Amino acid sequence: MSNGKTQINRRTALKGLGAGTLAASGVLPGSLGFAQAQSSAPIKIGFQKHATGIGAAYGRWYDATTTAAVARINDMGGINGRPVEIVTEDDGTDPKRGAEVLEKFATQHNCDVAFGTLFSHVVIGSAPRAGELKLPYFVVSEGHHVASGMLNRYTLQPGITDVKSQVKSMAPFVGDNLGKKVTMIYPDFAFGHDHRDFFSEAIEAQGGEVVAKIAIPPTETSFTRYFPNIPRETEVVYHVMVGPGVLTFVKELGEFFGPSRPEIFGFIDSLEAVSINSPGLEFLEGTYFWEGNPRHAQANQTEFDKAYREAVGVDEMGASTADAKDVSTYAHMFGCWETLNIIKAGMESAHYQGPGDRAKLIEAVEAMTDMPESMDHPQGPKRFNGKTHQTFGVQYISKVENGKLVVQHTASIEDGMYEDEVDYTTQSF
Amino acid sequence: MEFGPHLMLAALEGAVTAAILALTAMGLSIVFGVMRVVNVAHGEFYMLGAVLAWWVATVLGTHPAIGFVAALIIAPALVGGIAMVADRLVLKRVAYDADRTIVATIGMLYIIQQTTLMTFGPDARPVEPPFNTRLALPWFEWGENGFAMFWPWGLSTTSYKLFVIAAAAVVLVALWLVITRTKAGLLMRATQQDSETAQAFGVPVGRVYSLVFGLGAGLAALGAVLVVPIQQAHYLMGHDPLLLSFIVVIIGGLGSLPGTVIAALLIGMSDGIISVFFSPTLAKIIATLLVALVLVFRPQGLMGRAQT
Numbered sequence: 088m089s090n091g092k093t094q095i096n097r098r099t100a101l102k103g104l105g106a107g108t109l110a111a112s113g114v115l116p117g118s119l120g121f122a123q124a125q126s127s128a129p130i131k132i133g134f135q136k137h138a139t140g141i142g143a144a145y146g147r148w149y150d151a152t153t154t155a156a157v158a159r160i161n162d163m164g165g166i167n168g169r170p171v172e173i174v175t176e177d178d179g180t181d182p183k184r185g186a187e188v189l190e191k192f193a194t195q196h197n198c199d200v201a202f203g204t205l206f207s208h209v210v211i212g213s214a215p216r217a218g219e220l221k222l223p224y225f226v227v228s229e230g231h232h233v234a235s236g237m238l239n240r241y242t243l244q245p246g247i248t249d250v251k252s253q254v255k256s257m258a259p260f261v262g263d264n265l266g267k268k269v270t271m272i273y274p275d276f277a278f279g280h281d282h283r284d285f286f287s288e289a290i291e292a293q294g295g296e297v298v299a300k301i302a303i304p305p306t307e308t309s310f311t312r313y314f315p316n317i318p319r320e321t322e323v324v325y326h327v328m329v330g331p332g333v334l335t336f337v338k339e340l341g342e343f344f345g346p347s348r349p350e351i352f353g354f355i356d357s358l359e360a361v362s363i364n365s366p367g368l369e370f371l372e373g374t375y376f377w378e379g380n381p382r383h384a385q386a387n388q389t390e391f392d393k394a395y396r397e398a399v400g401v402d403e404m405g406a407s408t409a410d411a412k413d414v415s416t417y418a419h420m421f422g423c424w425e426t427l428n429i430i431k432a433g434m435e436s437a438h439y440q441g442p443g444d445r446a447k448l449i450e451a452v453e454a455m456t457d458m459p460e461s462m463d464h465p466q467g468p469k470r471f472n473g474k475t476h477q478t479f480g481v482q483y484i485s486k487v488e489n490g491k492l493v494v495q496h497t498a499s500i501e502d503g504m505y506e507d508e509v510d511y512t513t514q515s516f
Numbered sequence: 517m518e519f520g521p522h523l524m525l526a527a528l529e530g531a532v533t534a535a536i537l538a539l540t541a542m543g544l545s546i547v548f549g550v551m552r553v554v555n556v557a558h559g560e561f562y563m564l565g566a567v568l569a570w571w572v573a574t575v576l577g578t579h580p581a582i583g584f585v586a587a588l589i590i591a592p593a594l595v596g597g598i599a600m601v602a603d604r605l606v607l608k609r610v611a612y613d614a615d616r617t618i619v620a621t622i623g624m625l626y627i628i629q630q631t632t633l634m635t636f637g638p639d640a641r642p643v644e645p646p647f648n649t650r651l652a653l654p655w656f657e658w659g660e661n662g663f664a665m666f667w668p669w670g671l672s673t674t675s676y677k678l679f680v681i682a683a684a685a686v687v688l689v690a691l692w693l694v695i696t697r698t699k700a701g702l703l704m705r706a707t708q709q710d711s712e713t714a715q716a717f718g719v720p721v722g723r724v725y726s727l728v729f730g731l732g733a734g735l736a737a738l739g740a741v742l743v744v745p746i747q748q749a750h751y752l753m754g755h756d757p758l759l760l761s762f763i764v765v766i767i768g769g770l771g772s773l774p775g776t777v778i779a780a781l782l783i784g785m786s787d788g789i790i791s792v793f794f795s796p797t798l799a800k801i802i803a804t805l806l807v808a809l810v811l812v813f814r815p816q817g818l819m820g821r822a823q824t
Contacts, residue, residue, distance in 0.1 A: 139633060139638045140752075143637070143638030144638075147638075147639075304796070308747045309747065312525075312529045312788060312791045312792045312796070313792075314670060315525055315526075315670060315792055319669055331640035332640065334640070335746070335747050342650050342672065343670050343672065344669075344670065345650050345672055365642065
């Protein structure tokens with residue numbers, strides 16, 4: 088090998104052949120667990136990741152959660168005896184790229200299903216393509232677009248609740264405890280519009296009213312100029328923001344009010360991936376947050392939450408165990424973990440073999456109903472509605488006390504239920 | 517909010533925008549004025565300034581004020597250095613040809629942006645301001661009891677925002693002094709008027725070009741270091757400053773320094789005021805419309821000299 092070229096002699100060639108044969112017949116230790124399946128080829132799950140663009144913080148943590156969930160599934164023997172492989176593609180948090188990524192999953196990578204999208208405009212941009220490609224598309228988005236009937240039979244949201252259900256279960260708490268006159272501040276795209284429409288409706292049902300609606304583009308970097316539109320009569324400021332500017336948003340909100348703030352109720356989205364103890368956020372003490380999953384480990388933490396944190400690598404303050412400054416998107420990312428377990432359960436009950444069984448997989452998921460709190464569902468129990476393709480679950484309201492988010496109220500599954508707006512099961516495949 | 521305090525808040529916000537914009541647009545204007553190069557990568561030098569400020573503050577890890585002062589010196593210097601290297605390696609090789617420099621700087625834009633994405637990552641990261649006190653502002657009104665002072669809800673600014681406005685003013689005055697009162701400024705002006713004749717008189721035109729390109733990028737970076745404690749460092753943050761700088765430079769007159777400052781004030785303040793009273797989108801629409809009107813009716817800009 089001194090001349091820089093690779094020489095193959097008889098001995099190395101035999102070794103290589105032998106190893107190849109062993110691997111092909113599945114006798115090597117690594118593949119033992121999956122050997123009984125009819126096909127031991129991996130099940131490929133396309134992960135549409137917001138690796139870049141305004142959703143990057145979520146993308147990184149959705150990735151960490153997905154990796155941990157898949158490692159657990161593979162440790163337990165995979166799906167139907169086959170290992171699970173994640174194929175990751177960056178969608179740039181961009182709807183157009185999102186649709187292209189689904190195309191790549193279906194035609195280039197031969198993925199069995201696609202999964203993992205958060206931002207609602209990307210979901211709405213991608214879902215029609217998923218329908219055309221007949222590729223089951225499991226989103227983790229919170230948007231109401233799935234249950235509203237806007238999408239199609241191939242798009243499902245079984246692992247995370249939607250905005251309509253979240254705000255419906257929050258409104259009674261806001262109306263009873265904080266005030267009746269609410270000013271809403273929300274991002275100016277589909278997700279924010281869900282908040283605007285459904286919270287206005289829900290607070291009116293509580294005898295309250297929304298006195299002002301302030302929409303802010305999700306790419307905005309400077310926020311003070313929007314705040315003078317908050318009317319003086321406001322009793323509660325309701326805020327929800329996304330994008331790279333969230334820390335600036337909350338900081339400037341505090342600077343605007345100074346010592347005389349009204350009650351503040353926020354969706355933790357406004358502070359996902361940001362430490363609640365960042366300089367300038369002291370004014371949040373005593374304010375309330377919706378949390379999909381409590382970021383800070385609570386006194387009555389379940390064993391499931393504890394094990395889930397450990398598996399993903401998150402400490403009891405919701406930050407990475409490797410870097411205490413790297414705060415996770417804890418209120419949302421559990422959705423990836425739970426969705427992957429639902430895909431596994433669905434594929435197992437459908438005896439899923441390959442892309443030919445995609446319709447059977449969707450029918451199997453549609454048949455699901457109650458999912459008890461367990462290691463598969465560490466955030467809490469869920470109830471899936473097969474007709475609307477949307478899951479329902481518990482919601483948490485936390486108060487900032489001494490720099491910690493402490494759960495004050497847990498809204499039940501029933502609190503967030505609403506009438507069906509669509510029946511996807513009547514659509515043909 | 518009542519009209520008066522509302523307008524005052526809008527003006528304060530507009531003044532911060534205008535201050536940062538004046539620095540950034542000045543960089544673009546100098547580069548065009550002296551080198552006749554349209555630097556499309558200007559916004560990325562701005563972004564690089566913010567990212568390096570975060571890096572300096574994090575590496576030092578000391579008191580926020582020390583980290584910030586260090587960033588204020590190191591980040592613009594580093595960005596200026598990178599720009600000078602880029603000038604030598606790229607712009608000089610295409611002989612400062614107008615068309616080819618545009619394409620070359622578009623290439624630089626992507627290289628800088630993607631390198632930042634690969635190293636710094638896609639997250640927005642904050643830099644702590646050296647000081648940041650909320651200053652509630654009073655308002656005066658003739659009421660039933662005569663002249664009265666009161667403190668309207670939400671009418672406030674921060675000490676840091678006032679500092680940004682002051683710092684930008686100081687830098688602009690210093691820049692004006694350098695250009696009009698020093699030998700370096702004389703060489704720059706000579707190169708701007710006629711680079712061939714300047715060269716014949718022994719002006720090292722090549723070196724002047726490199727320095728000017730570095731200075732332009734450094735000014736953008738300085739603006740970004742000032743703004744990063746208010747906003748956050750993010751790899752996509754260069755887009756808006758580039759667009760606004762172009763608007764300012766076109767309205768003010770390409771290469772005209774007083775025109776650039778006037779246009780920056782105009783655009784910054786109107787952006788602040790229109791955003792507060794109407795919507796930020798409308799502010800951008802009006803600014804772009806203004807550019808179109810200037811291009812049609814006064815192509816040389818407010819203060820630019822007509823080309824012969």
